[in-house]
Every structure is written in C-alpha cells, then in structure tokens.
Amino acid sequence: xxxxxxxxxxxxxxxxxxxxxxxxxxxxxxxxxxxxxxxxxxxxxxxxxxxxxxxxxxxxxxxxxxxxxxxxxxxxxxxxxxxxxxxxxxxxxxxxxxxxxxxxxxxxxxxxxxxxxxxxxxxxxxxxxxxxxxxxxxxxxxxxxxxxxxxxxxxxxxxxxxxxxxxxxxxxxxxxxxxxxxxxxxxxxxxxxxxxxxxxxxxxxxxxxxxxxxxxxxxxxxxxxxxxxxxxxxxxxxxxxxxxxxxxxxxxxxxxxxxxxxxxxxxxxxxxxxxxxxxxxxxxxxxxxxxxxxxxxxxxxxxxxxxxxxxxxxxxxxxxxxxxxxxxxxxxxxxxxxxxxxxxxxxxxxxxxxxxxxxxxxxxxxxxxxxxxxxxxxxxxxxxxxxxxxxxxxxxxxxxxxxxxxxxxxxxxxxxxxxxxxxxxxxxxxxxxxxxxxxxxxxxxxxxxxxxxxxxxxxxxxxxxxxxxxxxxxxxxxxxxxxxxxxxxxxxxxxxxxxxxxxxxxxxxxxxxxxxxxxxxxxxxxxxxxxxxxxxxxxxxx
Numbered sequence: 001x002x003x004x005x006x007x008x009x010x011x012x013x014x015x016x017x018x019x020x021x022x023x024x025x026x027x028x029x030x031x032x033x034x035x036x037x038x039x040x041x042x043x044x045x046x047x048x049x050x051x052x053x054x055x056x057x058x059x060x061x062x063x064x065x066x067x068x069x070x071x072x073x074x075x076x077x078x079x080x081x082x083x084x085x086x087x088x089x090x091x092x093x094x095x096x097x098x099x100x101x102x103x104x105x106x107x108x109x110x111x112x113x114x115x116x117x118x119x120x121x122x123x124x125x126x127x128x129x130x131x132x133x134x135x136x137x138x139x140x141x142x143x144x145x146x147x148x149x150x151x152x153x154x155x156x157x158x159x160x161x162x163x164x165x166x167x168x169x170x171x172x173x174x175x176x177x178x179x180x181x182x183x184x185x186x187x188x189x190x191x192x193x194x195x196x197x198x199x200x201x202x203x204x205x206x207x208x209x210x211x212x213x214x215x216x217x218x219x220x221x222x223x224x225x226x227x228x229x230x231x232x233x234x235x236x237x238x239x240x241x242x243x244x245x246x247x248x249x250x251x252x253x254x255x256x257x258x259x260x261x262x263x264x265x266x267x268x269x270x271x272x273x274x275x276x277x278x279x280x281x282x283x284x285x286x287x288x289x290x291x292x293x294x295x296x297x298x299x300x301x302x303x304x305x306x307x308x309x310x311x312x313x314x315x316x317x318x319x320x321x322x323x324x325x326x327x328x329x330x331x332x333x334x335x336x337x338x339x340x341x342x343x344x345x346x347x348x349x350x351x352x353x354x355x356x357x358x359x360x361x362x363x364x365x366x367x368x369x370x371x372x373x374x375x376x377x378x379x380x381x382x383x384x385x386x387x388x389x390x391x392x393x394x395x396x397x398x399x400x401x402x403x404x405x406x407x408x409x410x411x412x413x414x415x416x417x418x419x420x421x422x423x424x425x426x427x428x429x430x431x432x433x434x435x436x437x438x439x440x441x442x443x444x445x446x447x448x449x450x451x452x453x454x455x456x457x458x459x460x461x462x463x464x465x466x467x468x469x470x471x472x473x474x475x476x477x478x479x480x481x482x483x484x485x486x487x488x489x490x491x492x493x494x495x496x497x498x499x500x501x502x503x504x505x506x507x508x509x510x511x512x513x514x515x516x517x518x519x520x521x522x523x524x525x526x527x528x529x530x531x532x533x534x535x536x537x538x539x540x541x542x
Contacts, residue, residue, distance in 0.1 A: 033125050034086050035127040037248075039064070042054070042077070053078075061274025062277065067277065067281035068169075086106035086110055088100045107160055111163055117164050147201050169288075171280075179266060180269050233262075285425075295535045296338060296347050305442055312371065313448065319361070322361075336348065373392070387422065390416065396410065408449070415440070421478075442471040458505070458506050460505070469496075469497075493533065495529070
C-alpha cells in the first residue's frame, strides 16, 4: 500500500480565551452515513416488514457509525425510516443492485433531498469497497475492476466535497485475507492483494482532494489486533462468533459461546462483532478529537510570553516612578486551566517562569532594560495525554515619564520546545499512547501608558495597554507507525490584548531594602481569541 503524505484532514476550530468556541453545542450539527453492511443500521432489515431491526454484527450490538453519532448526541436512524444512515448491506462503490443502491447513489439521494447541498457543519462517514471484491466479474480484468471501484469512491467523496461537506471520515478496507471467509482457503493471498490494490488506489485519490478527509486505517488496525489479540481484549481473531450463515440473523442465542460478541473479532465470515465495532468507534473518536487537543499547544508559548510581560510590567512601573539602575530577578508560578467544551478537552498545566534582567536609568525621565526569560510548562489533557514545554526568550523595554504621566514600550522574541506531546486513548482493552515532539517560535510587542496620583508613600492611578503577539507551532509527526499515529500541520496563533485598569503601588525603604508592593485591577480582552484557525491532520500510515 502506498502512503502519500499529502493526505490530510482539516477541522476548523474557533478558539476562545479558555478553549474552543461552540460552547453548549456539539461540534457537528448532524451525522450522515454512507456505505455498505459495515455501516447499515437497519436499511436491509427494513425489507422484512415487522421484523426487529438487525445489523451485520452480533445483534443487538451497534455498528461503529452509530457509536460515533451517539458520542455527539445523535441517534442514527436508517434512511428508510427518514434517518441519515443511507448505508445498505451489499452496497458497492458505484453499481446499484436493485433496492440495494451504491454509495454513489446514496450520496445522490441525500443531496437530492437537501437541495443539492451538503450540510457543511455535519460529520459524514463513508465505508465501502468490500462488496466490489465479492462481486467481481471473473471474465474481466480483476485489477482494473478494483481500480475503477476505488476511483468511484474517490469520485463520490469529491461530489460530497463540492456540495459543501467539510468533514468526511473515510475507512479503508480491512485485510480481506485475514477474514474467516478466506483466511484458511487458497484464495486468501489473492483476496488480500485485491484489497491492497483498492486501498492504494483510494489513498492516491484522496490525496488529490485536499483537506476535509479524515482517514481511518482499518487495514492496519485489524492487523495489529490479529497480531496481538489479548492486548485489545480479544480471545479469537480467526473464527466466526455466530452460528448463522450471516450476522444479520445473529443474536445472543446463536453465538458459538455466550461471550463471543465481546471476545471474538469477527461475527461471520467478513463482518466485525459488537466489540470490534466499538473499538473502531474509539479509533474514529481519537482521530476526531486529536486536532482539538493539539490546537491547545499555541496557548503554552502565549502563557509564557504573558508571564515575561508581567515581569517587565513590574519593572516599567518602577521606572515610571523614577527608580534607579538595578538588576532584577522575577520568579513566577501559575496554574493554568482550560475548561472542557463539547468541542475541546479540558487542560490543566503547571507553569514556572524566571526573568533575569538589568534596568538602566539613562536620564531623569528615561529608563531602558533587557532581560532573558526561561519558562517550563507541564500540561495534562483531561481524559489522557499532555505535554512538556520549555521556552527561552529575549526581552527589551523602555519607559519615559514626566510629571505624573508615563508611557512604556516593550518586546520579546522566543523559541519553545514541546517534548512528549502525548495523546492517550482507549482501543478496545488497550490504552494506547502516541507521542511526538515539535518546536514553536513567538514574538510580540506592547505599549503601556498611565498616570500616577501621589499619596505620601503610595501612588495610585489608571493605566491602559495594548499587547500584540504572534505564535507559530511547527508541524510534526508522531513517532509511531501504527494505525493510530498521526501528523499535524503548522499552527499559527495571534493575540491582540487590550487592557484597562487601576494600579496601587507603595514604596518604602528600610536600610538597604527597598519594598515596592503593588496591586492592580484590570479588564483584558483578546480580540483575536475568536479568530477561526485551521488545524490539519492525517495518519502517518496513509
């Protein structure tokens, strides 16, 4: 299988001061499903009037697309009941078989019922291709049929995108040679080759579609499970869990052993069990949540820069009062927290910052200084993961004061290193962690101004300021090469913070000890916090 690096998904995140916007609502306003029996949650069974809704798994279990929809608060219903699951058991990429319509026709039906437009805020999933192998015409070129089927799926994805779809989850085919239907037959190798050809063609086609596609490497994932089943909670990865010919008729009463639905990988010759579908849904959710988690990285250099600026602000306040030449050291510690929203995880971090500098009083009214800043953050993503960040920055500042008025300007330039960026999530019984490292650069400038009123040893007065910062986090690949390791594109974050407040500052000297305690109350607003940012991501293995 080829692995073009261009393959990418893009999730647009509107970041606010404490996380991602869309507070109080899900990041998607609907879930729409296309495909075959791997996603059909009742269309086929609706052909038998009065029958219980059945799926191609160990019933009454749910399929992966249903579990993903439930995570976002939606109950997926079959399209035959007016719902948004258009998948049909037996569906092929582009060839209709009577009432069992292809993925292409499913998308056409969806668009026809929605004014030829795809909801740009909905999540779409597409999983098809297995029936194109099962229905090959052996009198024709088999490889050509596989290539044509995969290209038809790519064309369907393009149709969705052109209609407005922005978020599409695409599953590739599992390793057909490992399924119970063929794993012990002479056809195993041949079937595996056809599936690999389909997948490689699909990969190459998706790479031409640009952002908006989130790939799921079912092929690699199931091979990992088959290689180490106990790790993922399975005891049998080669045989059928059901005694029925097809899992559409499989219930708890027709299992080979009572717990087969949770301990076997395959329900019948080709379909996953309830446990396997649950595992697939976990992987999909980990990929959908990954951009939201990684989007929080730029907030760490921003917090470090804010800590340095706060240290400079104390020195500039002293300069505005005419204090003399001096060296200074400021040590700060803070706990930062981002509350969870429906589209962003909670994060907490412990931040330590040290600022070392020298302040020159160049004249009665003018002071200037330079400093170095060192910062270290240890962050934890609630639900799993986190990162460590070290930052090194150079800073400079100048203050002019006359009478009770003053104005200050400052700037900084820095470099941050992120190490052990961890995403941790569940895949079946296994707790999986993916790690990566990257760097970041940042720079910023600011201006402050205010007026002092003198009250003996205390001065008080209003102040105003404006800070501008620019942060870039480099792209990076997670270290692994397994089915869930991902890459993330470059991120760019800007901040423009205006503030208005009132400060109270004392000045006492006891022997050689100078004390300048201060307190302030301020209003701050980052006008760039709600700017939409694009976080691109994809799989290392696709």
